[in-house]
Amino acid sequence: MDFDHENVRLVVNEDRLSSLPDELIHYILSCIDDTKFVIQTCLLLSPRWKLVWKSVPCLNFYSRRFPTVHKFSKFVTNVLSRRNNHVEVSTVKLSYSGAASQAFVKKIANYACSHNVQELVVLSRPKNHYDYPPCLFTSTSLKHFTFSSMLLRADLTPKLPKTPWNFPALTTLNLSDITLCEDNREYFELFSRCVNLKDLALNTVIIEAKVFDIITPRLSSLVLNNFRRQTVINVIAPQLENLSIIDCTINHLDTAPRLSSFVYKGYGPPKWFKGSFSSLNKVSVCLSFHRSNKMYDEEEARETISMLQELKSAKFLTLNFDIVECLSAYPDLLSHVPSPFSNLICLNIDPKMRSDAYKVNVSTEARNFLLENSPSATFIMDIPEEPPTKAMIAKQAREAKRAKLIAEVKNYLKELQAELEQQNMLPAEREVAEEKAKLGVEKLMSEIQEILVRKKLMRSEPGKAMESVEIYVLAARTMAQIVDCMQEILGLIEQAYKNAHVISSKRERVRSLLEAMPKRHKAEMEARYSHQLEETDRFTSKYRYMFTYLQKTLDAFKEVKSDYNSTFPNISSTNLPLASQLSSSSAISMPSPLGPSSIQPTLR
Numbered sequence: 001m002d003f004d005h006e007n008v009r010l011v012v013n014e015d016r017l018s019s020l021p022d023e024l025i026h027y028i029l030s031c032i033d034d035t036k037f038v039i040q041t042c043l044l045l046s047p048r049w050k051l052v053w054k055s056v057p058c059l060n061f062y063s064r065r066f067p068t069v070h071k072f073s074k075f076v077t078n079v080l081s082r083r084n085n086h087v088e089v090s091t092v093k094l095s096y097s098g099a100a101s102q103a104f105v106k107k108i109a110n111y112a113c114s115h116n117v118q119e120l121v122v123l124s125r126p127k128n129h130y131d132y133p134p135c136l137f138t139s140t141s142l143k144h145f146t147f148s149s150m151l152l153r154a155d156l157t158p159k160l161p162k163t164p165w166n167f168p169a170l171t172t173l174n175l176s177d178i179t180l181c182e183d184n185r186e187y188f189e190l191f192s193r194c195v196n197l198k199d200l201a202l203n204t205v206i207i208e209a210k211v212f213d214i215i216t217p218r219l220s221s222l223v224l225n226n227f228r229r230q231t232v233i234n235v236i237a238p239q240l241e242n243l244s245i246i247d248c249t250i251n252h253l254d255t256a257p258r259l260s261s262f263v264y265k266g267y268g269p270p271k272w273f274k275g276s277f278s279s280l281n282k283v284s285v286c287l288s289f290h291r292s293n294k295m296y297d298e299e300e301a302r303e304t305i306s307m308l309q310e311l312k313s314a315k316f317l318t319l320n321f322d323i324v325e326c327l328s329a330y331p332d333l334l335s336h337v338p339s340p341f342s343n344l345i346c347l348n349i350d351p352k353m354r355s356d357a358y359k360v361n362v363s364t365e366a367r368n369f370l371l372e373n374s375p376s377a378t379f380i381m382d383i384p385e386e387p388p389t390k391a392m393i394a395k396q397a398r399e400a401k402r403a404k405l406i407a408e409v410k411n412y413l414k415e416l417q418a419e420l421e422q423q424n425m426l427p428a429e430r431e432v433a434e435e436k437a438k439l440g441v442e443k444l445m446s447e448i449q450e451i452l453v454r455k456k457l458m459r460s461e462p463g464k465a466m467e468s469v470e471i472y473v474l475a476a477r478t479m480a481q482i483v484d485c486m487q488e489i490l491g492l493i494e495q496a497y498k499n500a501h502v503i504s505s506k507r508e509r510v511r512s513l514l515e516a517m518p519k520r521h522k523a524e525m526e527a528r529y530s531h532q533l534e535e536t537d538r539f540t541s542k543y544r545y546m547f548t549y550l551q552k553t554l555d556a557f558k559e560v561k562s563d564y565n566s567t568f569p570n571i572s573s574t575n576l577p578l579a580s581q582l583s584s585s586s587a588i589s590m591p592s593p594l595g596p597s598s599i600q601p602t603l604r
Contacts (some may be wrong), residue, residue, distance in 0.1 A: 033093075035079060036065050054084040061108075063096035073095065073104045080111050089115040097125035107135035116141040116598050119126075123148045137165040145170060164193040169197055176203035189213040190354055207231045208470040215419065220258075224248050245270075262311070269303040283311050284318040284355065289326070289534050301330040305337055308370075312340035315437050321360045324370075325604045328363035335365060344374035349381035358386040402521060413529050416506045419499075420535055436491050436545065441485040441553055448478045448560055472568060479564060482557060484588050489553070509537045523597075 008457065020028075029038050029052070029096065038056060040603050042049040064341070067073040090110040094105070105122075112120055113135065120142055126149065137160070145167065160180060167173075181188045188209035191197060197216045201223040211232045212223070219237040227233070227248035240256040244263040250272055262283040264270060265361070267288050284306070289300055304326050311317070327334060339349075347370055351357035371377055388396065397599050510533070 011388075013096070022055065025049065025052050027054055029053070029056050032063065033060050034062055035060050036062075036075065039079070043399060049114060054082060055465055057087065058093075059089060059091070059097070059112075060093040062093075064100065069096065069098040071200075076104070076108065085115070087115075089117045091119040092117050093121040093123075095123040099168045102133055104338075106135055106148075109133060109136040110380065113139045113141070118142065119144040121146040122235070125150050132160055134161050137161050137167075139167055139169075142167055143169050145173040146174040148176045148178060162188075166192045167197070168193045171201040173197060174199075174201045174203075175205060176201075178204075179206040179208075181207045181209045183208055185209045187211050189215060191216050198208060201225070204226075204228070222251070226230065248291045268300065269307040271303070277310060278313055279312060280314045282316045282352075283314040284309070285323065286320040286350070287322050287326075288320075288353065289322060296326045296329045296518060298333070301326050301333055305333060305369075307336075309340040313343060314341065315343050316348075317341065317344060317346070318350055320352065321354045321357050322352050324349055324362050324366055325344040325360050327366040327369065328361065331363050331365035334369045337369065338367050339374075341370060341377075342373040344371065344377035346378040346380065347371060351384055358384050376536065381456055402517065405513050405517055406525070409510055409529075412506050412510045412513070416510070416536060416537035417532055418501060419503050419506070420532070424434070434489070436453050437485055437489045437492065438553075442490065444478055444482045444485060445553075445556060445560060448475065448482065451478060452560075452563055452567050475568060479561070480558075486550075486553065486557065489546075493550055496546060503536055506584055507533070549579045587598055 020545070031043065032038050032041060035053075035056075035058075038060075041051045042051075042053040048575070061072070061076050063069055063072040063081075066075065091528055092108065094108055105124075109120075117139070118141060121134070123146075131148070141350075155192045160178075162181065169513055180190060186209070188207060188211065191200070192215045194216065195218065197219055198214065199221040200214070203223070203225040205226075206228045208229060209231060212355065213234045215236045215237065216222075218239055220239055221242040222235065222237060223242060223244040224233070225244070225246040225248070230249075233248070233250040234252045234254075235250055236254040237256060238254060239258060241258050242261040243253075243256070243259060246263070246265045249266065249270065252272060257278055259277055262277065262278060262280055265286040265288075269287060287297070287304065304323055308323075349362070354360070362381065367379075371379060391518070396458075451474055453469060455468075455475070458468055458471070491508070509527075514525055517525065
């Protein structure tokens, strides 16, 4: 198929970002959780985007992006003043730390309310005593409100409205790190005008009032976590389905027939919910009354039994170790009480929060009390292993060290075996060459000695001048041949030394590792690898023999050369260029032998 190059065009300057619809651009920008970055992105990406940020329905302001609160406040004011006021705001997030003014927060709250905001998040860390504007707690459009006011000074409390908050459309409210009421009044109620509230979470709050009522007719989920005062809490929520109470107590819970999920964590069995639960599905209870080296009180066991009887409708039940340990401490109490659980599908005993959970034993009576009427229920209790003692840790360290030594020995021996196999594969010509060189040296040494004796005998026969010259030449030639043979032997020894050095260093490393082992393991390893060690010793002994042989031959040659020089004093040393290299004990560069040799070589 032919390709028509003339009809092909590339549109290089097309701005595809500008052609995107506003809805898609808003969605893209909503993924950037900071209005400052949203504006910067719009100004950089496309000419058409330069004004799109003014109609983005999400406003996220963070003071940490600015050097001072004043500059942050100025930026927020500028954004609100230039934004398209005909477009409603769906979400406003304000996070600031420092001395922000009430007018500044009021401006944001009023802007959000006037643009029918549905979600408002205010995370503040005021520096000084601070009064929040009342308009922040009034809105006809707000559906989701998250508010936190963690003061930078512990001796200060923010001023919040004492009258019920007016959020008729609110469905989700999350309050944390906040003082809701700082005076010691008799009665305090805050949420009665939040008639559509369904999810309420109060985390780390302070209420100085003696009684705090939570009156929410449509509430389905309630979390009370870490109340800092012993305030009497009454909950009136007839449609409640999920309840979590952590490190705080309530005095009264209005009957909640739809309650299916219950989480409780506290320092003792709660006494306030008799007759409150009839359709529970998931229950998790964690009681913290464990005392090291002390028995549980019988009253605590009775209260725990009473609490569990109130949870009899549970299908999925999670209890902590303190509960089962407390029950196990008083088996006689359990023998008179039938098991309350007839609907259990799964019982989980959670070992968390107990460092000594490995010591906990569940008695037969406690297990029967929990499971007797639900024999098909799944029982989960993962008891952790006992932490190692100092002796066990020391033993584990020794075992780990020994295992490491054994692994190192095996590795070095494996390398040794490979090296030995490689050396054993070398051709037999090397041994032949060694033997030939030794025989040649020994033969030449005998010849030179005979020549020297002959020359000495001729001193008494001065008439044989021509024969004397022939002896000179023969002696010089023989000495040169001896030097050549010695050099050949040295070359063979140097090659053997390189191989022997590698093998010997590995062997010595193995020996040092074996010495570090306990005697029993050392003996086992030596017996297991005795063949490799013996073969290594045989190889290095052979090198030592060759080295010793060369040394003795060199010593013999020195004596012959001395005799030669005294016999032929008039022969120039230049006639023996190779022989002159053997004039001293250090004439030939010799590698040192690998330790003392037990073999005593003899010259042939």
